[in-house]
Structures are given as structure tokens and as C-alpha cells.
Amino acid sequence: xxxxxxxxxxxxEEYLSPGSTMCAxxxxxxxxxxxxxxxxxxxxxxxxxxxxxLLQVYPYTPNKSSWMYTAFASAPAGAQGIRDALDxxxxxxxxxxxxxxxVVVVTGDGAAYDIGLQSTSGAIERGxxxxxxxxxxxxxxxxxxQKSGATPYGSATATTPPTERNPTGYTxxxxxxxxxxxxxxxxxxxxxxxxxxxxxxxxxxxxSQFKGPKLFIAFSSCxxxxxxxxxxxxxxxxxxxxxxxxxxxxSVYGKVRHTYIPTxxxxxEEYLxxxxxxxxxxxxxxxxxxxxxxxEQVNNYWLEAAKNEGFRITVAKxxxxxxx
Amino acid sequence: xxxxxxxxxxxxxVKTSSRILGRAAFSAGFFAQDFPIYGAERRxxxxxxxxxxxxxxxxxxxxxxxxHIVVVMDxxxxxxxxxxxxxxxPRGGVALINSARGPIFSEDQAGHVFMRINFTDPAxxxxxxxxxxxxxxxxxxxxxxxxxxxxxxxxxxxxSELGVRDELLEKNLMLMSETYDNTPRYSIKVDEExxxxxxxxxxxxxxxxxxxxxxxxxxxxxxxxxxxxFRPVVDYGKCTGCKVCFIYCPDSAISxxxxxxxxxxxxxxxxxxxxxxxxxxxxxSSVREVEIFA
Ligand code: SF4
Ligand code: SF4
Ligand code: SF4
Numbered sequence: 001x002x003x004x005x006x007x008x009x010x011x012x013e014e015y016l017s018p019g020s021t022m023c024a025x026x027x028x029x030x031x032x033x034x035x036x037x038x039x040x041x042x043x044x045x046x047x048x049x050x051x052x053x054l055l056q057v058y059p060y061t062p063n064k065s066s067w068m069y070t071a072f073a074s075a076p077a078g079a080q081g082i083r084d085a086l087d088x089x090x091x092x093x094x095x096x097x098x099x100x101x102x103v104v105v106v107t108g109d110g111a112a113y114d115i116g117l118q119s120t121s122g123a124i125e126r127g128x129x130x131x132x133x134x135x136x137x138x139x140x141x142x143x144x145x146q147k148s149g150a151t152p153y154g155s156a157t158a159t160t161p162p163t164e165r166n167p168t169g170y171t172x173x174x175x176x177x178x179x180x181x182x183x184x185x186x187x188x189x190x191x192x193x194x195x196x197x198x199x200x201x202x203x204x205x206x207x208s209q210f211k212g213p214k215l216f217i218a219f220s221s222c223x224x225x226x227x228x229x230x231x232x233x234x235x236x237x238x239x240x241x242x243x244x245x246x247x248x249x250x251s252v253y254g255k256v257r258h259t260y261i262p263t264x265x266x267x268x269e270e271y272l273x274x275x276x277x278x279x280x281x282x283x284x285x286x287x288x289x290x291x292x293x294x295x296e297q298v299n300n301y302w303l304e305a306a307k308n309e310g311f312r313i314t315v316a317k318x319x320x321x322x323x324x
Numbered sequence: 325x326x327x328x329x330x331x332x333x334x335x336x337x338v339k340t341s342s343r344i345l346g347r348a349a350f351s352a353g354f355f356a357q358d359f360p361i362y363g364a365e366r367r368x369x370x371x372x373x374x375x376x377x378x379x380x381x382x383x384x385x386x387x388x389x390x391x392h393i394v395v396v397m398d399x400x401x402x403x404x405x406x407x408x409x410x411x412x413x414p415r416g417g418v419a420l421i422n423s424a425r426g427p428i429f430s431e432d433q434a435g436h437v438f439m440r441i442n443f444t445d446p447a448x449x450x451x452x453x454x455x456x457x458x459x460x461x462x463x464x465x466x467x468x469x470x471x472x473x474x475x476x477x478x479x480x481x482x483x484s485e486l487g488v489r490d491e492l493l494e495k496n497l498m499l500m501s502e503t504y505d506n507t508p509r510y511s512i513k514v515d516e517e518x519x520x521x522x523x524x525x526x527x528x529x530x531x532x533x534x535x536x537x538x539x540x541x542x543x544x545x546x547x548x549x550x551x552x553x554f555r556p557v558v559d560y561g562k563c564t565g566c567k568v569c570f571i572y573c574p575d576s577a578i579s580x581x582x583x584x585x586x587x588x589x590x591x592x593x594x595x596x597x598x599x600x601x602x603x604x605x606x607x608x609s610s611v612r613e614v615e616i617f618a
Pocket of ligand 3: 566567603
């Protein structure tokens with residue numbers, strides 16, 4: 001049974017005060033706020049360098065909970081230390097069990113996909129009882145939007161600008177962190193997006209039943225880095241899900257299930273064209289091949305998933321390439 | 325040498341502004357230097373950039389502590405304890421301020437000349453966005469005695485480098501021209517000899533503000549309402565109390581009253597306008613913000 005059936009069930013208690021220095025319209029804040037609401041007040045966040053690090057700049061913090069800052073690569077190691085300390089103190093009777101804290105690693109994609117990947121791998125392997133929340137804005141957003149392991153094909157970043165020789169921007173692929181994590185067979189992994197709030201609340205609730213690693217990859221629309229009007233933050237997230245770019249799914253001990261199926265996929269163009277980081281794909285000349293290849297990746301993903309899980313899906317046509 | 329310091333918020337084009345001014349001076353045959361303070365590049369957070377202009381090679385390096393002109397691209401920064409845009413502005417120095425109330429010219433007791441000019445509304449009218457880099461650069465350039473043709477050249481080059489082309493570039497040039505014309509000519513006379521005295525503050529004096537590291541949720545003491553260009557306004561006659569705006573406010577700036585109707589905290593709302601877009605029945609509208617929240 002879930003406590004979260006409709007948007008009306010969104011918890012009212014507030015654990016993050018206003019007055020942070022995050023950008024207006026930041027998608028990562030929507031995710032963090034929802035997580036805090038479901039997990040409640042007894043939480044300690046363990047953070048590695050990223051945008052949200054600047055939530056806590058002395059003397060101010062919006063958190064009504066605790067926050068520990070670690071080096072870029074070692075947030076899961078920090079989480080292990082806190083978990084062990086709490087366990088030992090409880091065993092010795094120096095901390096009451098009702099004072100116990102949920103240990104939540106919160107990092108950006110830079111730490112999750114690149115710099116802290118090994119320490120996460122270690123923590124999952126050791127079966128550490130913790131949550132990992134990555135707010136994925138698909139680049140190093142805090143330092144001016146350089147490419148990270150989460151940057152998708154076709155995105156312009158400060159370090160992969162479209163040039164005459166390479167007009168497409170980044171031409172590699174986004175690492176599949178979900179699958180990297182899943183190969184460790186942890187109890188719970190999920191992807192979430194702020195536009196699909198009930199789905200997100202339920203997943204956090206489901207995760208709480210498990211002891212061990214509970215890992216989340218959150219779509220985090222980033223008006224500053226992606227170049228769109230802050231008011232569209234939730235819309236962009238919705239489009240990412242409806243176009244099939246950001247699948248909503250979960251994995252329980254390695255078994256995958258999609259929790260929301262966009263039965264008729266919208267063309268990826270609808271998602272891409274609202275963002276400056278993809279603007280070069282549309283102007284001064286439309287890069288049909290690049291857009292078609294993004295569509296094809298999305299289509300293949302969903303056809304495969306539909307086959308595995310036995311659901312129906314209508315994919316969007318790759319854009320037809322006009323003869324020269 | 326002329327020293328110009330730019331203060332603004334991330335996303336307003338502070339760095340670009342200092343670059344346009346530097347390049348315009350360079351095109352006009354001067355020596356020039358321009359650079360920002362590098363930090364977390366956050367939309368809304370205070371940002372500072374500098375330009376130096378001189379007839380002879382510039383040997384001076386580093387931040388500008390004794391500016392002739394401070395350009396304040398967001399009036400609310402005047403009250404910001406961290407930005408302190410007027411700091412070390414000498415007698416006779418000009419504070420060029422972007423203000424919705426402009427044009428107003430005044431002087432304060434310390435002999436600072438205040439020129440309030442409205443950059444934001446012309447930018448909204450002409451380019452459709454509250455980006456004021458071009459206006460700020462144009463106004464500062466005129467105060468520095470640079471000619472319009474050099475500013476135009478600089479805007480063209482700087483914005484093209486940023487990938488701004490065609491129609492948008494032309495609009496920016498219109499904006500530049502309009503602001504240049506609306507800025508009065510003024511010859512700046514400051515007392516160059518003034519030496520900044522170092523002040524020692526006793527930590528126990530009460531003038532040093534600090535906070536307990538165990539303070540929880542004290543960010544509420546930092547007003548972020550000044551980040552706003554537009555203010556969301558709820559039409560309570562229409563609102564059904566569906567909570568959607570409450571759910572999608574990233575900054576917890578909306579709370580609910582007893583009937584689940586939203587109450588917007590204007591001291592903190594950053595004006596992202598997600599609530600305006602997400603309200604299913606469009607019961608929230610946006611209006612241009614003119615109030616200041618200290
Ligand atoms: S850069 Fe992007 S992710 Fe970082 S605070 Fe700004 S909007 Fe959020
Ligand atoms: S404009 Fe943005 S910050 Fe302000 S109340 Fe609406 S959602 Fe919240
Ligand atoms: S989203 Fe609109 S209708 Fe719903 S509570 Fe907010 S203002 Fe009222």
C-alpha cells in the first residue's frame with residue numbers, strides 16, 4: 001500500500017527553507033525537496049562537490065537536517081563512516097534507535113558518473129545501508145557546464161562546443177549508470193523525474209522497505225546550463241519522459257520494470273528544440289542525421305524494453321533525411 | 325586610467341558587459357583590460373567584473389578597489405551585504421544603476437554621483453529578456469567618453485563570439501544605441517590621491533555577523549526576492565487549491581493556508597515562474613516587479 005496516490009498526497013511538512021542560492025527554477029531542488037519530504041526529518045546528507053554543495057555556505061543552510069561535505073570521490077565512503085558510527089553507538093546504547101538517521105548520499109552527475117563511481121561501486125558491494133541520490137543535469141553545472149560522463153549525444157557544453165569540423169557538439173554516449181549500478185544487483189535502483197512527482201514519491205517510499213543500497217538517478221532540468229527559461233523546468237522534464245529520452249523505471253535486486261510507459265512516444269525534437277545546448281542541431285542548418293540518430297537510440301531502447309516486459313509502444317519515426 | 329567595476333547577478337551578462345566595454349576602448353585605440361571574478365556561475369548570485377582603460381600600457385593587475393565608475397546592473401545589490409557595490413567608490417565617482425525608477429540623477433553626502441537608468445525594461449521590450457549586458461556596457465562607455473561606433477563594433481564582435489547572430493544581434497545593437505543615447509555625457513572628476521585606510525574590526529564589537537553551525541534552516545534569513553524580474557500573483561477567485569504550484573516551487577516559497585490555497589513568500593520567491601506555467605487553470609499571472617526586498 002502506498003501513501004502517495006495523487007498529487008494531493010504530496011507531503012506538506014517543509015524540511016528545506018527558502019533563501020538558498022540555487023538558480024531560479026533549478027530541477028535538482030525539486031527533487032531534493034521531495035526526497036526530504038518522504039524521508040522525513042531524521043536524515044543526514046553526505047555530499048560531494050556539485051551545485052547543491054552551495055546550498056550550505058556558511059553561515060546559511062536551508063536544511064533542517066544534517067549535511068556533511070566530503071571530497072569529490074568519496075561521498076559513499078563518508079556515508080559508510082556515518083552508518084557505522086550510528087550502528088556502533090546504538091549497539092552501545094549511547095544513541096536511541098528513534099534517534100537513528102537515514103544516510104543519504106547526494107551528488108551531481110560529475111561525482112556519480114565519473115569521479116565517485118569507484119567508491120559507489122565499493123559501497124554497493126559492501127551492502128552499505130544507504131540512499132544515493134544523483135541529481136543529473138548532464139554536465140559539470142557548478143563550474144560553467146563542462147562535459148561529464150552523463151552528457152548526452154548532441155549536447156553542447158563548455159568543453160564540447162559545436163565547431164565547423166564537428167558541428168554536433170558531444171558525439172559520445174551518455175554512460176548508462178542505471179546498468180552500471182544494476183550489474184552490482186543492489187536491492188533497489190530507480191530513475192525519477194520532477195514532472196512525474198507521484199511516481200517519484202512512491203519510489204522513495206518503496207526503497208525505504210529495503211536494507212542495503214537504494215540508488216536513484218534523478219532528471220534535473222537545469223535552466224542555466226541547458227539554456228531554457230526557468231519557468232519551463234517542469235515542462236522540459238515532462239517532455240523528456242514523454243519523448244522517451246528519460247525512461248522511468250526501477251530495478252529490484254536486478255529485475256527491471258518500467259513504471260511509466262509513454263505508449264505513443266513524442267518525437268525527440270520536441271524535447272531538444274527548447275534548449276540552447278541543442279540549438280546547433282536546428283540552426284543555422286538542421287542536422288537531420290544527428291537528430292535521427294538520437295531518435296533511433298530512443299526507439300531501440302523502448303522496442304527492447306517492450307519486448308522484455310511485454311508492453312506495447314508506438315515509437316516516433318526518425319526524421320526523414322531530405323535528399324541533398 | 326579609468327577603472328570600472330561591474331556588479332550584477334549571474335545571468336544578467338556581467339562578464340559580457342565588462343568585455344564589451346574593454347573591446348570598445350581597445351577599438352578606439354586605448355589600452356584595455358577586462359576580466360570577471362571566477363566563481364560558481366549561478367543565475368541570480370552576485371557576480372563582479374572589471375575593466376581598465378588607459379592611454380598607456382596597463383601595469384596594474386587584480387581586482388579594482390578604487391573605481392571611477394561602478395555599474396550596478398541590479399539595484400537591489402546596493403543593499404546586499406556581500407556585494408557592497410559602492411565600497412571604495414571615491415568622492416566624485418559615478419554609480420551607474422539599473423533601476424526601474426530611472427532616469428534619476430542624484431548625489432549623496434559622500435559625493436557619489438548616482439545615475440539611475442532603466443536598463444531592464446528596454447531590454448525586455450527590444451530583446452524580450454532581462455539581459456542587460458549591452459545596455460550596461462553602452463552606458464558605461466558613454467561615461468568613459470567612448471564613441472558609439474566603437475561600442476557598436478564591440479557589441480558585434482563580442483556577441484558573435486557568443487553565437488548571437490542575425491536578428492538577435494540586430495536587436496542588441498538597437499538596445500545599445502538607445503541606451504547610449506539616453507545616457508547623459510558626464511565628465512568624471514575623482515580625487516585620485518585618496519588612500520584606502522585599513523580598518524580593523526573587533527570581533528566582539530557586534531559588527532561581525534556569524535552564525536551557529538548548528539543553525540537549521542536559517543537560509544530563510546537571506547532574502548532572494550530581489551532576484552525576481554517578474555512577480556507571480558495568484559488570483560484567489562479562480563484558484564481551486566489543487567496544490568500543484570506548491571509542489572513545483574523549487575524554493576519552498578509557496579506555503580498553503582487552511583483551505584490549501586497558496587501563499588507566496590515574496591521575500592524569497594526567485595521569480596522562476598514555474599508556478600505560472602504549471603497551474604492547471606492559469607490562476608497565477610506574472611507582473612513586472614518594481615518593489616525592493618532588503
Ligand atoms: S546550474 Fe543547473 S543544476 Fe546547478 S543550481 Fe543552477 S539550475 Fe540547478
Ligand atoms: S515564481 Fe518560482 S520561486 Fe516564485 S513562487 Fe513561483 S515557483 Fe516559487
Ligand atoms: S496551481 Fe493554481 S489552482 Fe492549483 S493551488 Fe496553485 S494557484 Fe491554485
